[in-house]
Amino acid sequence: MAGEQALISAGMKVALVPCPALGDTTLLLWLAWRLKDAGVQVSLASASLFAVRDYLPGLEIIGGAQPDVPALARSHDLVICAIDWFVHANDPETESALGNVAYLAGKKLPVRYELERKTVSLAGAPLPGAHNVICRDPKAGKTMVQWIDIYAHEILGLDIMSKPAGLQSLPAIAEDAAGRVAIFPTTPHASKNYSHRGFRRLAQKLAAKGWQVEFVGIPAEQQALQSQYPDFTVHAFQDLKGLIDYLCTCSVVISNDSGGGHLGSLLGLRTFTITRRRSDFTWRPGFNDRNRVVNPRFTFKWMGKTIWRPFISLNHVLRELPPVARH
Known part of the structure; x- marks a missing residue:
């Protein structure tokens, strides 16, 4: 843990700068609540x-x-910033000299800037370990939420025993939310995406069990997704508020390894993550304990690519979602 005089204390001003990715944003939002x-x-x-x-x-x-x-460094006691902004800064050498800015990476800090050797100061005292990675051991089985809590406790000295209050003043949960499933079928990385055919088959089977199944994408892909899932409603929202308000009408989120799953978990929903990764992979929804990782029974390499999608068993999802009575 950091030295006693360098720990975060009440009244200090701390700025957090997440990268734009939704999953990473939810993670630093969790840290913000810990600090608050x-x-x-x-x-x-x-x-x-x-x-x-x-x-x-x-x-x-x-x-x-x-x-x-x-500017944030000048007006705050400490800034904790996603490494993405540092790497793409106009002058990273100058930004690396900011004495009260700590940079966080998912798994690896850029070696060429030697950030681990540079001291971050808080209230005039060094804050050891402030430049750090969130996931220190991908084989440990911890979620990224657990890892950010470890950073909060060991580096910042924060109490992590209680659960943060979370989002407030949300819309009332819809009366039919218990029977609605939101499926997020895409990510920016095609290699992470389960097949459209597989998602369509899953949606059809869930609909046959009485579930109201709807798809969610970004505005730029809504038309293409609607053509791939013609029998289902496809939503796309212009901002995060629209998405959060919509998820208040759902009880289950099914997604690839993507921000939609993390946001659903943050909101307390049940989540299913379809991925080729192992069941305890680090970047799985971890804001509540109602998450299930669905991975292939086995995989193999073919012409340099990992073949995994045909070996996903949708029964892992179907068995855990019982029929819904139609009204």
Whole structure:
């Protein structure tokens, strides 16, 4: 743990800068809640979260597509910033010299900048381990939420025993939410996506059991998704508020390894993650214990590619979602 005089304390001002990816954003939002519970004045620089600032009382949400990390460093005691912004900064050498900015990476810090050797200061004292990776051991079986809690406790000295309050003032849960499933069939990385045919077959089987099945994508892909799933409603939302409001009408999220699953987990929904990874892979939904990883029975390599989609058993999902009575 960091030295006693360097620990985060009530009244300090801390800024968090997540990268734009939804899953990463939910993770630093969790850390923001941990800091807020410790009496810290927390700012979050996030374009997506700005749309849901009314659901985040007690946090200052700073919008804008490009965070001004040096300005945040001048107005806060500490800035914790996703490594993505550092790597793509106009002048990373200058930003690496900011003494109160800590950079976090998922699994690896860029070697060429030697961040591990550079000291981060908090209230005039060094904060050991502030530049760090979130996942220290991908084989440990911990979720990224558990890893961020370890960073919060061991590096920042925060209490992680209680669960944060989470999003507030959300829309009322829809009366028919218990019977609605949201499927997120895409990610920005095609290699992570389960097949459209597989998702369509799963949707049809769930619909036959009485579930209201709907698909969710981004606006740019909505038309293509609608053509792939013509018998189902396909949603696309212009901002995070629209997506969160929609998920308040659902009870289950089925997705690839993607931000949709993490957001559903954050909202307390039941999640199923279809992936080629092992069941205890690190980046699985971990904000509640109602998550299930569905992976292939086996895989093999063919012409340099991993073949896994034909070996996903949809029965893992179907067995756990009982029939829904139609009204």
